[in-house]
Amino acid sequence: VRDAYHDDLDAISTALIEMAHLVGSAISRATTALLDADLALAESVITADETVDLLYRDTEERAFTILATQAPVADELRVVVTSLRMVAELERMGDNALNIAKIVRRRAPASAIPPELRATFVEMGNEAEEIIARTASVIMTRSLQEAADLEKEDDVMDALHRRLFTVLLDDRWTHGVEAAIDVTLAGRCYERFADHAISVGRRVVYLVTGERPTKV
Amino acid sequence: VRDAYHDDLDAISTALIEMAHLVGSAISRATTALLDADLALAESVITADETVDLLYRDTEERAFTILATQAPVADELRVVVTSLRMVAELERMGDNALNIAKIVRRRAPASAIPPELRATFVEMGNEAEEIIARTASVIMTRSLQEAADLEKEDDVMDALHRRLFTVLLDDRWTHGVEAAIDVTLAGRCYERFADHAISVGRRVVYLVTGERPTKV
Numbered sequence: 001v002r003d004a005y006h007d008d009l010d011a012i013s014t015a016l017i018e019m020a021h022l023v024g025s026a027i028s029r030a031t032t033a034l035l036d037a038d039l040a041l042a043e044s045v046i047t048a049d050e051t052v053d054l055l056y057r058d059t060e061e062r063a064f065t066i067l068a069t070q071a072p073v074a075d076e077l078r079v080v081v082t083s084l085r086m087v088a089e090l091e092r093m094g095d096n097a098l099n100i101a102k103i104v105r106r107r108a109p110a111s112a113i114p115p116e117l118r119a120t121f122v123e124m125g126n127e128a129e130e131i132i133a134r135t136a137s138v139i140m141t142r143s144l145q146e147a148a149d150l151e152k153e154d155d156v157m158d159a160l161h162r163r164l165f166t167v168l169l170d171d172r173w174t175h176g177v178e179a180a181i182d183v184t185l186a187g188r189c190y191e192r193f194a195d196h197a198i199s200v201g202r203r204v205v206y207l208v209t210g211e212r213p214t215k216v
Numbered sequence: 217v218r219d220a221y222h223d224d225l226d227a228i229s230t231a232l233i234e235m236a237h238l239v240g241s242a243i244s245r246a247t248t249a250l251l252d253a254d255l256a257l258a259e260s261v262i263t264a265d266e267t268v269d270l271l272y273r274d275t276e277e278r279a280f281t282i283l284a285t286q287a288p289v290a291d292e293l294r295v296v297v298t299s300l301r302m303v304a305e306l307e308r309m310g311d312n313a314l315n316i317a318k319i320v321r322r323r324a325p326a327s328a329i330p331p332e333l334r335a336t337f338v339e340m341g342n343e344a345e346e347i348i349a350r351t352a353s354v355i356m357t358r359s360l361q362e363a364a365d366l367e368k369e370d371d372v373m374d375a376l377h378r379r380l381f382t383v384l385l386d387d388r389w390t391h392g393v394e395a396a397i398d399v400t401l402a403g404r405c406y407e408r409f410a411d412h413a414i415s416v417g418r419r420v421v422y423l424v425t426g427e428r429p430t431k432v
Contacts, residue, residue: 057428065296073285081280084300169394178385180393184400212273 007069011082013139015059019090020136022052026097027132027193030203031125034186035118039108047099052094058215059087081125082207086139088195089203093132096193104184112182114175117167124160124190135197138204149202157194161187221286224278228299229355235306238268242313243348243409245259247341250316251267251334255324261317262327268310275303293311295394298423302355305419306413309348312409319402328398330391335381340376343369351413363417373410377403 023119026045033041065082066072103112113121124213132154138146164187167173168180233324242261249257283290288296319328323375327336347369380403383389384396422428 061428064293067283067297068289068293071289073284073287077280077284081283081300084297085304088301088304165397170399173393177389177393177396180379180396181384181400184397185404188401188404212277 005066008066008070009076009079012059012062012066014082015055015062016083016086016090016134016139019055019059019087020101020132020139021096022048022055022109023090023094023097024129024132026094027100027128029124030097030100030104031106031121031128034113035111035121037104037108037111039105041171042101042104042108045097046105049098051092052091056087056091060084068141078207078210082203085203086200089199090135091197093135093193095206096189096196100186100189103182103189104176109184112179112186114179114183116149117164120160120163120167121186124157124187127157127160128190131157131194131197132210135200138201142204142208144208147204149177150197150201154194157191161191218220221282224282224286225292225295225334228275228278228282228296231271231278231382232299232302232306232355233352235271235275235303235310236267236348237308238264238271239306239313240348240352242268242310242343243316243341243344244387246313246316246320247337247344248322250329251327251337251341253320253324253327258324259315261313263322265310265314268307272303274305276300279303283409293425294426298419301419302416305349305415309351309412312405312412316402316405319398319405323398328395328402330395330399331382333399336376336379336383337402340373340403343373343376344409347373347410347413351416354417358420358424360421360424363420366413366417370410373407377407378394 011197026048028050029041030045032038033045063084066080106112131150134146134150134153137143164183168183174178242264246261248254248260255397281298282296283293322328323399347366350362350366350369353359355368380399382397389396
């Protein structure tokens with residue numbers, strides 16, 4: 001039979017996966033809300049972020065209780081400490097989805113995204129969904145290969161992010177400063193979203209290999 | 217005589233204060249570089265961030281070692297776990313100074329800040345310096361009053377941040393899209409800088425009172 005201690009460790013893993021799923025749903029809905037200027041969908045993302053925050057606090061509390069009452073060592077200590085960091089990264093990823101939804105809300109019923117950038121934001125949204133799905137997978141499988149793949153996904157996101165600026169800085173940009181600001185802020189959310197996923201991947205590498213990430 | 221365990225705990229506190237000082241220096245120099253379009257100063261901020269990252273990793277490693285070898289309980293466990301979070305917030309604050317320096321580097325020798333926003337960025341820079349100085353003080357003193365004061369400083373920063381957008385969205389804005397993007401990104405760095413400081417303050421409140429922050 002499993003004891004309460006191992007049940008607690010399992011509960012942390014389950015919560016991390018659950019958070020990744022919630023964040024995946026949030027970024028997917030936030031992107032659709034952004035593309036469709038859908039205020040109701042944006043509001044749903046804003047409300048749902050409270051659940052992510054709640055899971056974050058519960059998981060942190062649980063990790064803390066394990067440290068306080070079980071004094072785990074070696075691998076299990078590493079799992080608990082790493083989980084504390086992962087849960088913080090996932091919470092921040094949720095915040096980036098939240099911030100996209102807030103841009104939608106601020107501009108509704110107008111769209112924050114001009115037509116010529118629509119395709120790029122579709123791609124950024126898809127990339128973000130793949131990234132969070134892979135992040136969940138990396139957390140579950142602890143696959144070093146998948147962690148490395150996450151870094152490649154981040155390169156794709158960075159390229160899309162740079163493409164935004166190429167369009168924004170083109171002389172043919174006719175949408176003015178307000179649209180440029182919204183595009184800049186929304187683009188930054190997707191870029192940060194991917195960065196936090198990379199951090200999760202690097203934590204998994206640390207967990208598996210004991211190698212400290214050289215970048216943070 | 218003090219034992220190695222308490223020396224390790226002290227070393228973590230010392231490292232947190234040292235990081236806060238480095239981050240204070242970074243945001244101060246980044247602001248000056250931004251206002252003066254000073255490439256050399258910006259480069260110094262970019263280089264110095266490596267030291268912040270190094271301290272971050274060392275401190276995390278030290279906290280981990282304490283957890284692994286000493287199995288601290290009660291207050292001391294709370295100090296170690298809280299330190300793990302604080303060190304991550306301070307590292308992110310350093311990244312925000314770094315990102316301001318990168319904006320300077322990208323635009324040099326031109327200035328990223330139009331004349332009519334100079335005064336606002338001076339204020340944001342001063343506010344950021346006060347915030348990190350207070351953050352260091354909160355870490356040292358664990359004063360609940362100072363942690364509450366940090367929240368007020370954040371309100372000031374938010375107001376300055378909003379003022380930026382008022383200027384950017386004014387019909388009299390003549391600096392075009394590129395300047396608007398730089399101002400948006402730089403402003404966001406200061407706003408995030410303050411947010412991370414607030415998180416440190418809330419961690420201190422948790423440390424002292426045991427009350428979990430309701431916001432994360």
